[in-house]
Amino acid sequence: MSENNENYQDLEDYFRSLHEEKRFSFEEIRKKGKQISQNSDLVDEIIENLKKYQDDIIHIPIPSVISANPLKISYFGPKDSHIFWPKYKKHLKVEKEFPDDVINSIDDSTTKIISYMRNPNDDHFKLKGLVVGYVQSGKTANYMGVISKAADIGFKLFIILTSCNNKLRRQTQARIEHDLCNLNKNNWHRLTTRENDFRANEPDPNSKIAKGFDKYGRKIRDFDRTICVVKKNSNRLGNLIGWLKQADTDKLRLTPVLLIDDEADQASINTKSKEDPSTINRKIREIIDLLNKVVYVGYTASPFANVLIDPSAKDLYPEDFIFDLPKPKRYFGSERLFGREVLQYDNSIREAEIGKHPSNPDKIIEYYKPGMNIIHEVPNDDVYLLKPRNRREKEEFIPTLAKSLKRAIKYFWLATAARHFRGQSQKHSTMLIHTTSYSKPQNKFEDKLVDYKNSCVLRIVDKNTREEEINKFRKIWEEEQEKVDSTSLDPPLIPVSFDYLKPHLKDVMRRTQIFIENSTIKKEDRLVYGDEPGIFIVVGGNILSRGLTLEGLVVSYFIRTVSAYDTLLQMGRWFGFRIGYEDLPRIWMTNEFKGYFLDLATVEEEIRYDIQRYFKENLTPLDFGVRIRRHPSLLITSRLKMQDIIDSEISYSERRVQTTIFKVEDRTWLMGNLNATKKLFANIGRDPELDSLGYNSACWGLENIKVKHILQFIDDYTFHENHIQLNKKLLKKYIKDENNNNGLNYWNIMIMSIHGEIDDPLDLGFSNNKKVNLISRSRATTVNIRDANLKSIMLRNDTVLDLDDDEVKEAMKKNDDLFRIRTKKSPDKGLLTIYPIYKESTPSGNNPRTLNPNKPLEAKEHVIGVGFVFPKSKNHKGERYVTVRMSGLKNIEIEDEPVEDDDFE
Template structure:
């Protein structure tokens, strides 16, 4: 372990607390500065970096849980599991001391891994059990660290075999194995095995972290170290050992078949299940779970090969737990709801990223920035380029004429990479990895050719720097300090970030002088190498063996597009035009943690791709919001909730078609619709909250209301007040048409078009009601009569009050705000459209909303529903406050553009698409 990092030494002087005073930090810094290694360190910079580390925060994770299959066990057994002196304890210390994780991030990791383990089962039980879950994070946000923590705890708890499915390429599998070696095993599997691990100790195996703990690996970190029966047998390992066994394997049919055959040989015959292993519990972790694992067979009766082998491996074990990890769960949302398809029926966990994570919303935002537009939330690091048409044309073919020169934008990107490496050295980051990504073609012939062109250009620059060529040096100087043609210089970018709220992302952001940077230019350029990374190139990104840092320009395609981490990635040149959300987002290797060089990162891409990423960022954020809503409000299970994904109006696809067979498209808009709340939670705290919320809302409405026989009506109420009301309402609806959160989104969208600006509010009061509620109206206490709305026997329960025929409104109430002249006009139009005699003699709602209501002036109607009168089969205690119900008569829109969503077809009934009005209004209601 490195002893020459002042930050690590300072942290060792501080206790385990997650916050400190400035004085405590200063004392620890001063103590470390007395050491001979650190006498030249910048005191103020060290203080700022420690303060930054202890201000990083991570929100709590959310869980969507199938309660009826959940059997919590961990707290009861915790006293019998030695986490602190086991795999987890040394891993936690390793993250703190060696990896410099923020204290709050480590604490959140501790809690979520506990939660996942608790949602599985006690691995020491003698039982038959299987669990399936999904963990959703963000691209490059630390999912590997998360599931490594889970592996450590699972091993401590007694899971005997842990299999990690690590992507579909050798390099990703090898990279994952190295991480497991460092963070779980403690020895280098490339050279040794558990029984002689003392020879090559790495990561958690360092004696600093305590005595060795034995675990065995069936695979190694060499590029071809995947599972083979020969290698497994050569270990001489007794499969029935009590020590944990791990295997990191590719999602490849041949590898999966081999490990299945080897495991089947360890199984015993069972009368009910065939060959089965009962003396070990299996934990199977599926990294990038949306890739290759999903059943893509066209025949619903058959499974695709990889999916089939995964389920066969799980079924070999009487006790098995499957958990998928992904940042792009779009395809997982549409998995058919049965076990063989790995649907996460038991739980979904949503992991928020820490505050120092650089994700899509910080790189792109939800809409492209205009030229010279400044933002407080989006980093100014994207350069939109348009000079690549002759270099790599869109939709080029392998046989097309290859380019002979590089576009100016790529030359600029190469200069940026050299400058970034130089500034990092200037900032004291001398033994770090530096990477540049060039991703412009999926064809390996093109990648090799472009790699050669890039190498030639880079060598030209390196020679010029080495020889102090004034023309080349001036090119670098212009790139560093001059804005031109849509490109923002290093001076401008650093300055802009420092003048925004984003400055808190990184304590080391600063505007440097060119004279300072120039001193480090030659040392920065000297070690840089250009590599073409694909299956046939023979090149590898050997970060692990480069202790003083690797500086590389990586030219590649599919191998660089998913899962693989490019260490120290700062500059990306990206033109690869996939049209699938998940593929595009996974190709964004530029997301992640950029401590010390946030302002030195650059992304060069096309305007179209910039727009696409903005759309996908929006769609991804909505999916995360749905997870949060499922957790916080809806109380749904994974299989009860219709997750939706916003579709793209143009050419983008959510995921591959063969992963989307269960998806159908619905359109959501409330323009010209009547929206009614018709389902309520029988939760006293929610009932009380909602009544308090409406009383507060009504009390601040203006004095110029109109009093009617059964209502008080207000006019021209600002939309902001209505939005504030809905933000305080707690609802039960699961993506249904009256759910407050969705109404707020729609209202905000229409406000941008100058619609839904001036609301009409009606508080309905039943004459001669049995029960009343007291309201403050114009500083007077007014008794509001409560209404009866019969509960629906089929859909109601002890927890839910569901209105009969799904209606709260009495038909004539929709026009409570109209003048007599307006009502007469509404009746005229209704009579013109009347289909038959005997229809009710009140205006037709659809006609009124689409032909008479002003697009600026919707009507919001409130009802207080009497639980004593309304609830018969499932009553509430006497004296319970009334339910707050509402209906909204939305006018037509002159600008409305419905939002299109894809929904799992099997869950469509949960989605409840907005329908036309029902004709059968309640016939027994008030």
């Protein structure tokens, strides 16, 4: 068939509207198309072309056939007859002392997750889903709630896959026993214990369970449940598979199974070819294949690898649902600690209160909460004292306690003493030191730390040195107290003066124990949190980077090298809850890594936004992939986990993009953009006029400018290389595609300015010699010293800067959707906004307690910033990011330290 067929375009437009607006599947469209057209070959051709079009613009490849089986919602909450969830809920309240709002959140989220499963009485089902939580935020408590509710509705067998590490598996087993099984002892049959989980050299005491009897020969009753916690290890999984194969075939076929994959991005992802998958991945799939009625639910806080699995393969892609757990109240996550970038969809929230104040743009950053001022920089000179530079040095390397580490230790003692004054002496208190993945250098810290502790205790008890030492502690405490306003927290805390904590200090120092946590340390010498409160300094590597909970973590000293989002995120053991001491945690890390965590917080927010948006639009993971922003210095995840990734796509439809990063030290670069702006107005041949267009009388405007001038300006202007969304090729291609559909042929141009006379107006080359008043935009504190990141130069109302009538003003006042107004008032016209920024701009009203207060711009020349505002697209096509391909990352990737093999026996 040919696309020149006269019916082709009409049918394609109709099919496209069914798919994009009414969310019909392609098979539903095919069926409907053949009802209205006698040319079935033409219908098939159009459908296949639409599929190819979708494959080109989504972010992860999707299978050719969209799932036609809608999920059956079979659960609407607990019933009076249920026995597992009610007891678990009571346990959370009485024993765990969870606040009511936390319990309610667990109740609500687990009900939603269960509702995405199938009725356990159905004849057959195989579902795969993913639950995205936050690091150290209570994922285990959540999936135990899911297990409880699934047990109540009839699921019989529960398999929990957890960690590649024995200690972490035992930790999970202990929690399952204490928080779940012990609440209904007569109803749970445990296949595993804290010591045994299908080890190859163990006799299987539970083999009778496979035949329907417990290990004592008693028949398992219909209302009983069976549970096991299994390490993600080839032999263990192989033995589990063998056990399942022993089962009575008919009984196994009728048994509904819930398979929980804890830390689902670790070991579960295929890192080999599709034809010969990696062992753990292959065996998890084999377990699923053995079962007739099974729901696989992965839990992770770093879902990057999981959402990049090929959905068309017979793999573990969460094709049925992806659920985003809500952020718990009082949770310390990457955004709260480090801040994050301002994103487009923040505008309505972030600028609601300051949209009326364009003359004071620094209020944007003040209103948008940055990170907390609790991060200390570790100088490079200190890094070299604490970790080997490479693998060759690890054998002989002997660490030296750097000045920054000594201060961190002293602060840990002070903060623990403050907790004791506040009545938390019966709680554990921990400091983490994570410098390297190599075990031998870790082990050499023990004697150094013990000696330092003893010397500090000696100085504080010796009458000849006591006063001097006490004054050093006082100075550290008073400096740290200035960083966080305890009374401004929610709930507020009472600040602790040094004189109040001082009586507790000596005892805290003496009681401090030093632990090294890696697999070379004997079991009896490893850290165990007992019933008695302890004070611990823990040195470790990989075993501390995922899953293991450090109770009462107050201070983290982190200089470990990593190269991927997921690794970095999981190593953030400082994320979590710090009830009663939210003002006390501190983190020591390099300035580079502080910047990485800020970027990572932005990536996390975008992923969660996508998940929530798809949920609201009633889309499944087979309809759209989750977008993941690239980073110039970090991989998203291991290359082996990104076998199916394709370049992401972007549509500028109803979007605004802006320049925020500038080479302020490069005079030639800055002058080039100023000259590009002057050339723009020279080419147009007429001058902008003050207060001639739009609602802001301080702005200069030009309307109905031909698109050729905009395209030429894009060629002449230099965007910073980190502006992925402002790629010249993408911008121009998008605009030209819109031109072909009679869109964006004409543009309005607005130049932001301020009222009044200033000493140094800017000459933009107007023929009438008029000059423009410069505006002020200060720079954010970032890792890159040479380049300035302004975070945002546009205000929310700049979306309609060139429009001016009562409806526009009312929309701005009510905080309405301004793109809707723009599409209504100016559906075919683009807007270019120009921001001439004073080179010596300074911040106004900075809060010194924030992590990233703004600082002066200090540019070599005045800065020209630009923004592009696009109406709704005529053809809805997306444009591809120009991203660094995996092979291209080799030259800029940070060398990651390899995992010690014995850490994961």
